[in-house]
Amino acid sequence: MRPLLWKEMHDLRAWLLAGVAxxxxWLLAGVAxxxxLELLLLAHVFEGSFVSMWMEALMPLAAAVAAIGLAxxxxxxxxxxxxxxxxxxxxxxxxxxxxxxxxxxxxxLAALLTGIVALSFADPHFIKDTGLRAIREQVSFAGLLVxxxxxxxxxxxxxxLFSVLVDRSLKAAALAAVVVITGVSAALTFxxxxxxxxxxxxxxxxxxxxxxxxxxxxxxxxxxxGAVYSGAALVAAAAAATLLKRxxxxxxxxxxxxxxxxxxxxxxxxSANAAAHRFPELTPVGSxxxxxxxxxxxxxxxAEGSLVAVSHDQSVRFLDFTHPSRPRQIxxxxxxxxxxxxxxxxxxxxxxxxxxxxxxxKKQLPTDxxxxxxxxxxxxxxxIALGPVRPGDYVSAPxxxxxxxxxxxxxxxxxxxxxxxxxxxxxxxxxxxxxxRPATPGIEEGSPPVRMLRRGAYLYISSPSYLTTIDxxxxxxxxxxxxxxxxxxxxxxYGFPRPIAVQGNRLFEIRIFPESLTAYNLSDPAHPVAESExxxxxxxxxxxxxxxxxxxxxxxxxxxxxxxxxxxxxxxxRGQAAVSGLAFAGDSVYTLTAPxxxxxxxxxxxxLK
Numbered sequence: 289m290r291p292l293l294w295k296e297m298h299d300l301r302a303w304l305l306a307g308v309a310x311x312x313x314w315l316l317a318g319v320a321x322x323x324x325l326e327l328l329l330l331a332h333v334f335e336g337s338f339v340s341m342w343m344e345a346l347m348p349l350a351a352a353v354a355a356i357g358l359a360x361x362x363x364x365x366x367x368x369x370x371x372x373x374x375x376x377x378x379x380x381x382x383x384x385x386x387x388x389x390x391x392x393x394x395x396x397l398a399a400l401l402t403g404i405v406a407l408s409f410a411d412p413h414f415i416k417d418t419g420l421r422a423i424r425e426q427v428s429f430a431g432l433l434v435x436x437x438x439x440x441x442x443x444x445x446x447x448x449l450f451s452v453l454v455d456r457s458l459k460a461a462a463l464a465a466v467v468v469i470t471g472v473s474a475a476l477t478f479x480x481x482x483x484x485x486x487x488x489x490x491x492x493x494x495x496x497x498x499x500x501x502x503x504x505x506x507x508x509x510x511x512x513x514g515a516v517y518s519g520a521a522l523v524a525a526a527a528a529a530t531l532l533k534r535x536x537x538x539x540x541x542x543x544x545x546x547x548x549x550x551x552x553x554x555x556x557x558x559s560a561n562a563a564a565h566r567f568p569e570l571t572p573v574g575s576x577x578x579x580x581x582x583x584x585x586x587x588x589x590x591a592e593g594s595l596v597a598v599s600h601d602q603s604v605r606f607l608d609f610t611h612p613s614r615p616r617q618i619x620x621x622x623x624x625x626x627x628x629x630x631x632x633x634x635x636x637x638x639x640x641x642x643x644x645x646x647x648x649x650k651k652q653l654p655t656d657x658x659x660x661x662x663x664x665x666x667x668x669x670x671x672i673a674l675g676p677v678r679p680g681d682y683v684s685a686p687x688x689x690x691x692x693x694x695x696x697x698x699x700x701x702x703x704x705x706x707x708x709x710x711x712x713x714x715x716x717x718x719x720x721x722x723x724x725r726p727a728t729p730g731i732e733e734g735s736p737p738v739r740m741l742r743r744g745a746y747l748y749i750s751s752p753s754y755l756t757t758i759d760x761x762x763x764x765x766x767x768x769x770x771x772x773x774x775x776x777x778x779x780x781x782y783g784f785p786r787p788i789a790v791q792g793n794r795l796f797e798i799r800i801f802p803e804s805l806t807a808y809n810l811s812d813p814a815h816p817v818a819e820s821e822x823x824x825x826x827x828x829x830x831x832x833x834x835x836x837x838x839x840x841x842x843x844x845x846x847x848x849x850x851x852x853x854x855x856x857x858x859x860x861x862r863g864q865a866a867v868s869g870l871a872f873a874g875d876s877v878y879t880l881t882a883p884x885x886x887x888x889x890x891x892x893x894x895x896l897k
Contacts, residue, residue, distance in 0.1 A: 340417035343408035348436075348493035354400045355440045356464040359447035361457035362389045363532065368455055386529035390448060397444050398437060405433045418780065422801045423494065425778040427504040435504040438517035439492035443468070445524035452528040466549045474556040481563045483825040483846065484855040489513060497825050498802020568859040570847075572892040574612030575864070578605070579887060588628075589880040589891065590639040591871040596878050597644045597663075598891060599637055601627050604644055606665040609876070612893050619665035625651040626661065640688040640710075643669065647683050647695075658683055660695070660708075672713045674706075687742050692716075692763045696738035696749060701727070703738050703751040705758060707766060717765055719758070722751035728779065737785045743795075746813045750774070750786040750797055757814055769814040777801060789832040791850055796837065798828055805830075807850060820853040833872045833896065840867035845879060845894075861894050 363386070409429045447464040454460050472493070479488060479497050488499025489509050503509040587600045596607040596615075606619040628636050628648035636647040644663045649656050650671075658674040658681070674683060674697070684696035693708045703722035708715050721738075739750045747758035747766065752774075759769040776782050777799060787798045795808040795816055805824040808816035826839035826846060836849045836858065844863035848855055861877070865884035870877060875897070881890045 339408065339410060340420040343420055343423065344494050347404055347408055350404050351401055351436065351440045351492070352443060352468050354404065355397060355444040356447045356461050356468070358393050358397055358400075359444045360451055360460040360464065362393060362448060363451040363528075364454050364460045365451075365457045368457070382532040383529035386448070386452065386525065386532050390445065390525045390528070393444060393448065394441060397441060401437055401440055402433060405429065405436060408432070419494075421780060422778045423501055426501055431504045431510065435500070435510045435514065436492060438514040438521070439490075442517045442521040442524065443492075445521035445528075449524045449528040449531075452532050463549060466552055470552050470556045474560060477560045478563060479825060480842070481560070481566075483841070484823055484848065484857060486823055488823075488825070490517075498800075502802050567846075567857055570859055570861045570894055572861075572863060573895050574609060574615055575890045575892040576607055576609075576615040576617070577888060577890050578617075579889075587869060587880060587889075588637055589869040589871045589878060590637045590644060591873040591876070591878045592639045592642065593873055594876075595639070595642060596871070596873075596891060596893075597637065597639060598880060599628060599644070599646055604646065604663050607891060609878070609893055612876075612895070615891070615893075621663055621665075621667060623648070623661055623663075623668060627651075636685050638686045638688050638693075640690075645672075645686045645688065645693060647685060649677055660686060660693070670713055672708055682737050684738050684740055687740050687747065689742065689760060689763050694740065694742075694747060694766070696721075696740050696751075698724075698738060698751075703749075705740075705747075705749065705766060707764065709764075719766055719768060721749055721756045721758075721768065721771075722753045724752050725782070728782075737783075739785060739788050741788050741790060741795075743790050743810070744813065748788055748790075748795060748816070750788050752783045755788075755797065755808070755816065757816060759814060770816070772808075772816065772818070785828070787828055787830055789830045789837055791832045791837050792835055794850060796830065796832075796850070798824070798830060800828075803827075805850075805855070807853075822850060822853055822855045824855060829870075831870055831872065833877065836896075838870065838877065840870070842866075845870065845877070863892050864890050 406429065409424070443464070446467060447460060450460040450463040451457070454463070475487075475491055476495065478485070479495060486499075488495070488497040489503040490513050491497075491499050494500050503513055587598060589599075590597050594609045594612075596609055598605045598607065603620060603622045605617055606621075607615055608618050609615045626648050628646060638645045642664055644661075646661045646663065648659060648661060650659050656677040658677055660672040660674065662669045662671060672693075674695070678699070680698075680700075682696075682698035687694045688710075691710055693710050695706045695708070697704050697706055701724040702720060703724065705719045705721055706715055707717035707719075741748045742760075745760050746769065747760055749756045749758060755772045755774055757769040757771070758766045760766050774786070776784065778801060781800065784800065789796050790810075793810050795810055797806045797808070798804075799806055803825055804821050806818060807820045807822060809819045810816055826841065826848075830837055830839045832838075836847050837855075838845045838847055838861075840846075841860070843865055845861040845867060847858045847861060849858060850856075861879075863879060863881060865881035865888075867879045868882040869880035872878075875895055877894050877896060879890075879892045879894075881892070883889055
């Protein structure tokens with residue numbers, strides 16, 4: 289077997305030298321290559337950094353090309369040039385020939401992949417790209433290499449199997465490419481169709497889910513996925529050895545090649561279509577259509593009973609859904625000199641006793657002011673002034689509690705809870721909930737928001753540094769009951785919003801990157817206790833209604849709930865377009881769709897049973 293190994297290493301010497309050059313002197317080579325290609329990539333076309341593009345896009349492509357290129361010709365090329373006949377007349381079995389090629393190719397692949405991954409860390413001081421920084425702060429070079437190697441080792445073994453099945457290197461590479469393209473397409477499809485599945489941990493590339501990041505920074509996930517991929521690689525190599533031993537002269541022709549590729553694609557498409565319809569579906573019991581305008585980017589929706597209010601920059605529409613199948617518009621109010629701004633797909637309004645409390649800005653001299661407009665179908669009732677508009681300030685959506693209204697405000701890097709008397713429109717209290725850390729040079733945090741949610745006699749607030757519980761036993765004088773420090777997964781996401789929702793006796797808080805839900809036990813509502821972090825890929829909008837949770841998904845809503853430490857999808861609330869806002873009132877859920885064809889939008893209602 290030793291002569292065969294030497295032969296294989298000699299045949300793969302070009303690949304091996306490239307791997308050794310990148311691996312042994314990766315710093316020097318990496319810096320040189322980075323400097324040369326950086327000039328090309330910064331030239332008018334890509335306008336980005338080579339290191340960032342390499343890690344997030346080109347690295348897995350280069351690794352796949354290396355794995356397929358190494359294996360595709362190891363047997364097929366020798367069969368085509370008839371040198372395989374020379375090996376078979378030697379006193380070694382066909383199985384030993386394949387295992388020798390597999391062992392030599394594995395060594396070369398390890399050297400190549402080490403160099404390929406090393407280039408992702410060639411410029412450690414580059415931090416302008418937020419995606420690259422989010423990955424580097426969580427994943428080390430060694431962790432990424434150990435996680436990726438088994439994945440591409442399996443691809444190499446699969447390409448070696450195809451090399452045994454065909455008579456040309458190009459055919460083996462084509463089959464392997466079909467597998468890669470089909471696999472990537474299926475993975476991206478299932479990432480949307482299975483938002484609570486852990487299959488994203490098995491991906492060999494970076495995507496929006498952050499599955500590879502989670503796997504690379506978690507030794508158990510890295511070890512488990514690596515063991516399965518490694519086992520599959522050995523099985524593929526064993527299959528290649530067995531096939532060559534039993535029928536060394538037989539191989540797939542062009543027809544067989546086409547059938548095999550078609551079968552792979554058809555299987556992926558069929559499984560994706562089946563997965564797309566695996567949930568029970570609920571359709572709207574009523575909808576109301578209107579024509580959108582250019583200013584509807586900051587639209588929001590709130591509801592109380594059968595009364596629904598849809599707000600946008602300068603106006604509010606009131607809709608009556610007493611008869612859901614025949615809704616009607618009862619009023620459209622325009623607010624003079626007013627604008628409301630969108631806030632990470634979060635409504636800036638609340639509704640109580642038929643009145644809408646809407647946060648926005650009013651043009652006024654000498655400076656614009658922040659106000660809460662109070663509107664009813666009969667017209668603008670009044671407003672509550674919150675002070676002048678200042679850069680860096682933030683005002684949350686209001687939360688109502690009978691005679692009082694609460695607003696979260698960020699000013700001068702201090703987050704406070706303001707309490708207003710609804711009847712007099714006057715502020716009656718202010719509680720400091722967070723003094724933010726000093727701004728980090730080079731990081732633009734914008735206006736760090738707070739999120740608020742009321743559950744019974746308690747108000748829960750997420751701010752950059754804490755999850756704060758407010759006791760509303762005396763609604764006029766709220767007090768801080770407890771605070772839990774929060775540490776973001778990466779430093780520059782310190783001021784990123786963390787939406788919150790409640791399901792039963794648990795509070796959920798969305799964190800990124802990667803995206804996950806941190807679950808808190810509310811057995812003692814004054815002192816939430818963190819208990820799990822279930823996998824979630826549902827986005828940054830999540831709401832709770834009774835026993836279940838809801839999030840915009842595809843062209844509607846996904847209904848799901850937490851059970852133990854896992855999330856389980858229940859059904860799909862199918863709509864007419866992607867959802868941009870949702871509101872709950874009793875057993876009804878109302879959705880506001882994003883602009884669809886011809887700028888049409890819908891308010892849709894579902895009855896939850």
